[in-house]
Amino acid sequence: MSAGSVALVVPEDIGFPSWDLYELSIPCTVFGKPQPDLADPWYDLRLCGAGGGPGDGSPAETGLSLRTRHGLDDLAGADTVIVPSVPDACVEEGRPLPRELITALRRAHEAGARMVSLCTGAFALAEAGLLDGRRATAHWMHTAQLAARYPKVEVDDSVLYVDDGDVLTSAGLTAGLDLCLHLVRRDLGAHVANQLARRMVVPAHRPGGQAQFIDLSVPTTDDRSLAPVLDWARTRLDRPLTVDDLARRAAMSTRTLHRRLQAATGTTPLQWILNQRLARAQSLLESTDLPIEKVGELSGLGTANNLRHHFLKHFGVSPSTYRRAFPRTTTPEPSPSTAGNSPG
Template sequence: MSAGVVAIAVVPDQRAGLTMWELHELSIACTVFGVPQPDLVDPWYELRLCGSPSAGPSPGSPFSLRTEYGLDALVGADTVIVPSVPDAVVEEGEDVPSELVEALREAAGSGARMVSLCTGAFALAAAGLLDGRRATAHWQHTAQLAARHPEVIVDDSVLYTDEGDVLTSAGATAALDLCLHLVRRDLGADVAGRLARRLVVQAHRAGGQAQFIEAPVPPSDDDSLSPVLQWAVEHLADPLTVDVLARRARMSPRTFHRRLQEATGTTPLQWLLQQRVARAQALLESTDLPVEQIGERSGLGTAANLRRHFTRTVGVSPTDYRRSFRPSGPPSRGR
């Protein structure tokens, strides 16, 4: 008996075929659940690719995919994964294909664990499977997901969500995190950890960890702000205050506060904190500096202050965050 039947619902865009991103998330699920691991568990998962066969590459796409099973084979699987939906569903507001929606509802009704990777959440939402539940997707698409499905509790900050029988993930590497999380749930931490080492990835990233969103100086139509914001980013280690920034911008503190909030949607102090956490992220990713020095260089001060603000903003401690980016070779020295 296998570790479980995993059925992947593949619905290429009839106009564009499989995109690179769709193929990426599909390949992640196939790699985790479709490659036998006899030294870990034998037999491994039984994988089914389910969908509508494609006669050949669609215009604009070099890829085509023929599936052995139709969407009706989702029923009876232990786990159903939707790795993506056609771009037109997300970008143009088209409906999720009705045959996929109906197949997902039937699979969920039969007791399957329902999973989406990135934009696959749009399919689960269309089937009503995310109503009243926390869900996520790649942060670039969560606004559309929330707007189209207000009954879903969309969280754009996490890597993945686990609601028991319904799980969702952000895109790219977060999809791999969720797949390994499923293996951990099914077969234990030891098997998941050994598989992660085989795939040369971190054994476990908690779902509550924040998606890694860069926080650059935001574009602004207010030319009077850009120079001072860029200067602030270059002097984060200095004791910056609203008065200091306002004086450099040749504005009153009140005017500076108002204009920055109009340009960025946040207050000066909140903006400074975001930039300092982003600087700390960059230093944790690229150097082996101790947290005390990172606190100083980012302007967050003491190690305790760094840990408090970093954990609150990113969702994990600086140490755990660094592990996510630690290369296999010796780390570089910060200068």
């Protein structure tokens, strides 16, 4: 599949803390650096200057200035448009976003561009009316304001990102990276996304439905002790696997396992197992021609009907529909029990 062109909306004057450079840098890192051994051509990243300052039209008093080769008119020619954030003043004080930006976003969407926001960039998409009647998210600190200001938007403050097909939104900071890797996964397949994540030394895939806020009030100094048992579990997803099995393998009580896993991942052990099986099923559907029944078996989700139930519930599409979005191969992946670690 083609990577296509990505237009990133950037301010020409960046003030601190009005603009978050982290969200601005994520798309540049993911889409801007060619990876010819993974996909050639790679994405064509264009920085499109938005003009203005940190929300009031004046140059930033502190910060830096950017000069871009592309302007907002170039958004309409891109396959994907990303709004990394908006000035703090537009979120906290309700100052209006530049009308030229809102107009450019509408034109880009009308021209068929996939629209993406990271963190408070959702306010720009909402102002353009692109989130009306859609489920969307932003950083949990700003979702209440987003919901109050744009009542037509179905705001979900509990997820990392929302993929609504041609419009995608994410929470802040690292969740923006999760969404960008999700886009690579959609465009170029699981193998490319996994290899890119490995180079960036980040998790290859965190499901969008994972909780934004993880309560770390429980001490996690010995969380590293969970890694071996979780790695062990990933190699046997095709077998019966219970919380008791994980607890025995970790040499701890089920109550202790539950507490530590909840603190480390924000999910219960049962939900963690389900998430891993869903991720395994996604990978098999993306990279093999295995029958749906076999995918259900190897992922541990059971029958084809059970696999369809979980896909419809978590992703909103059937396994067959999901598979059609990715290129096929003819070589099936090994089952979890034969890949990597030996049974033990």
